[in-house]
Amino acid sequence: MARPSLHDRVEAARAQRAALGRSRVRRTVARRDGAGCLVLDEGGDGRWLLDFCGNDYLGLSQHFAVVGALQDTASRDGAGGVASHLVCGHHATHDALEGEVADWLGTPRALLFGSGFLANLAVLQALLGDGDACVQDRLNHASLLDAARLSGCRLRRYPHGDAEGAIRQLRSLPEGAAVLATDGVFSMDGDVAPLRQLAIVARAQQALLYVDDAHGVGVLGPDGRGSVAAAKLGVAQVPLQLATLGKALGGYGAVVAGDAVLVAHLAETARPYLYTTALPPALAAASLAAVKLARKDHWRREKLQATIAQFRAGAIQRGLPLLPSDTAIQPLPVGDDRDACAWSEALEARGFMVAAIRPPTVPEGGARLRITLSAAHDPLQVDALLEALERARDQVAGARASHGDAAAAAPLAARA
Template identity: 75%
Template sequence: MAEQRPDLRRRVQSARSSALADDLVRRRRVVGRRDGVRLEVDGRWLQNFCGNDYLGLAQQFQVVDALQNAASRDGAGGVASHLVCGHHVAHEALEREVADWLGTPRALLFGSGYLANLAVQQALLGDDDACVQDRLNHASLIDASRLAGCRLRRYPHADAEGALRQLKTVPTGAAMLATDGVFSMDGDVAPLRQLALAARMQSALLYVDDAHGVGVLGPGGRGSVAEAKLGVEEVPLQLATLGKALGGYGAVVAGDTDLIEHLAGTARPYLYTTALPPAQAAASLAAVKLARREHWRRDKLVAHVQRFRDGARRVGLQLLPSDTPIQPVLCGGNARALDMAAHLEADGFWVAAIRPPTVPEGRARLRVTLSAVHGDEQVDALVEALARARDRVDALHLG
């Protein structure tokens, strides 16, 4: 008698029951209106400390004006894939601007950072090749290795010697060493100079997903690669997202000319999807130009990070070692993180509770993110609210 096939509905119900029991169910919240760092949710205005609009460009008037003007001329859609008839002059201008900003010869525009990471590995790696990755890399980098079908090896977080050891375990086939530039849940920066040395010693290509670094770190906001004083020779490909510090949507892979040309001609996530709307590209172009010249935005971020960390230490919050706008407050258990987030919301602050599998078991946290358009008084008020939330939750749990 043939074995009975599993019922997918029952599997889903079982998984959901387990998630409920472990405080791991995620739910969407509906934002009614946005006004800078203020969001209206369920009829209440909350101070937003969980978004990625680090430079405050998402609603900047020149960026919005560029979007509206381009939409009035070119419409709302991308019409077709880039290699059919979807590649617009706005896309070309954005690619050139980002390449010039990051100091690379070429750049290629994608619909999202997720697609870009899938594209890079799918186009460059095959069954006989290997990708060595930091254990805390973004999920899209891990999924990209699975799509490519290559051998995936992971090393302890930020451990360049561990990366070198893993590269040595796959001596045959081509190799890529892939890392986040800034780690999205911890906020720390990868040891890029040491990783570049490990890659060179093992003839591997170093690829840096700098989604949370470009616009924020380095000279002129050029990101963690530039901050590490590395160039295209050491980092042949890097990713710059348009949806975080630049406030828009999409991503750009910048780097070596031959590699970019290869991606444009062979990467399935590039070939078989509609191009980003030209209006969105025009908005991102305006945002890049502002990010390049308005250094005060980064200066303000640096000051906010220091102010938050000083305040958090003063009230005894448990932080991770991060000098970026991502400031995780460790909570431990999932229920504790959710309870603290609920108390913060009651006080008018929106801070996301991050739980496994996004972070390791027992390392649930409140992921505080700072923006150049926050005020000093808002940062101070958040610190006070975090301390109150911790004390209330601890009193409840101890009671």
Template identity: 70%
Template sequence: MPRRALSARIQALREQRQARQRQRVRRTVLRRDGMRCEVADPAGRSRWLLDFCGNDYLGLARHYAVSTALQDTAARVGSGGVASHLVCGHHAAHAALEREVADWLQAPAALLLGSGYLANLAVVQGLLGRDDVCVQDRLNHASLIDGARLAGCTLRRYPHADPEGALRQLRACPDGAALLASDGVFSMDGDVAPLRALALVALAQRATLYIDEAHAIGVLGDAGRGSVAAAGLDHTQVPLRLVTLGKALGVHGALLVGDADLIGHLAETARPYLYTTATPPALAAAALAAVQRARQDDWRRQRLAALVARFREGAQRRGLPMLASQTPIQPLLCGSEARALALAAALEAQGFWVAAIRPPTVPEGSARLRITLSAAHTEAEVDALLDALARACDRVAVDATAPSHAPPPALETA
């Protein structure tokens, strides 16, 4: 069979995405003012929208202490990371951030990486090999799945939030090392993993429990220590955690936090850590300032929890089909891609930016709007969104099969 040109394959795949309404279009943010942002469409036209699709849960992305730390450190040490951490790129700002996060989470050690995606690749690739098994929740973030593929280990997935399913999968692979991995808060559903039960499963099967705290850190638990702390667990029961800096902490990058031996091993062997330039020290200084604010500002979590409760009560009164989430991630189930896109377009016409999430990011038939709340939102803005959602659902319910000619909303955020 003759070789097919890559360009022909790309064109065919593009046509398939268009036919299934799964094309992705980037939107450009020109300016931000609080939770409002000026957004350009592909044609270059711009308008101001109220952002309900970002992950700035605590409202720290524009905090003056965070941006001042970034600017001051960049002025003193420059803009780049210079080299990898194990050559000459490890700066005092990196070390200070690692110490602060380890202290915050009451764990022995922490390791700074460039992103949560890289950190998940680093963990699975650095700890597992061909004869080992990685058991994961079916709704885990894509980076955890990709990490298992990179490691070459056996990947087993269990039904969502099902500890007994995790136990069955571990029992089916009795040989080699085992890693049991789960999101703490699931990025597309907003629900919390059954961590206490998973910890018991890991203990019984001599597996290492690894929890991705990307959407939990700063939001859940005492002092914002995340879903592990909220479940009453510590680093002896959950020896390895991922802390993402780009969600509630409003900066960029990620840290692996936990057992000193595990962290030390990853620092010496994990390819996504070894073979990449260090995070710019100025970003590490900004992240340190954000972590300190997140630790101290309990009022941000209290305000966020109050807004989540207000949104859910208002959604229930209006009969909106929300999934059962008590976190800032509030998904409205749409079913079809066409309905999700139409609802997102109807909200944008009313001045609200909400992402339409479609397969393969979520399972087939479960396209949704992923609504996210921030401590920086006001009660009036939340109420206005609820009213706009009710109007959009009324309109789209009548006109759901009509094609939408509006540009697709923004890329899904994880």
């Protein structure tokens, strides 16, 4: 019996994505300047667009102190991490960054990883195995779901934001260690997990609560310490949490912070930490500068909150349907995959870059525009986006109505 052709399978999957309106196309950014980006088309020609879909929430990615730290360290220590941390790749700058983040988040220790995806893989694979379980919010990031599956433990999921659902899942499990894992801020909905309730659930069921706060650290809580601090929780309730360096802090990489014994265990046993090259010291230096700015520049969070309030008020005034989010992530549900793409294209024609998010990133029927706001945006830019959204809505609705009229007329034409 002949083996199936992987090439044919891939082609069939590509054709299916195209038929469903779910093809994914990379956009090439040639340059960034503040909230603007120069985007190249297929012919190599560029056009400046206002970026309303990135994750640079505090506007730190281009800050002169952050870029300067990167350049200075690269000129002294080179471009690469050279080796894994436990061979000869661990640098004094890595130590300094881990210490700064641990101090900021109020935890005994922190550990640096190359990305948030790697960090989540490391945590769950190092802590769980056969006979154990991981209970997760249904809308958790893909890295948490993959991490649980690769650990070999049982994966159970509860309805989004439902602490009672979480406790039901934990109660139904046989004996074995358990981790209750959740996003702090959900990346596609922009809402915040009910962390205080989940902490009670974890304590009652003797589970470890792990929070991936990739979209919370830097923007929420006192001094930007994230959703865990905003919920007035500490290491006793949340023994481990993830802080990304690639979103509000504008750099690259991630840090897992928390209980000293657990973090030390990760440093000695987590495969995504042991068997990969350390983050380049220059990138760590840039993130260290960004953390220091995020800690002291309270005005950045204040400006971001004012921008969020302006956008939501304007959207309500124009009848634009937003999900209930008070964070920098402001999803506008569209429903139909092709309509979401049409909205995105209409916005780009007016000078705005806003990504259309479709399944499987979001549930079936949940296609949306994922609009993100930053301290780098000014009020005039937000007003211009709101006007463009209103026009895009009317344009897509008009095109849909015309298409419907044409479809209805087709049988009459055939009979004639």
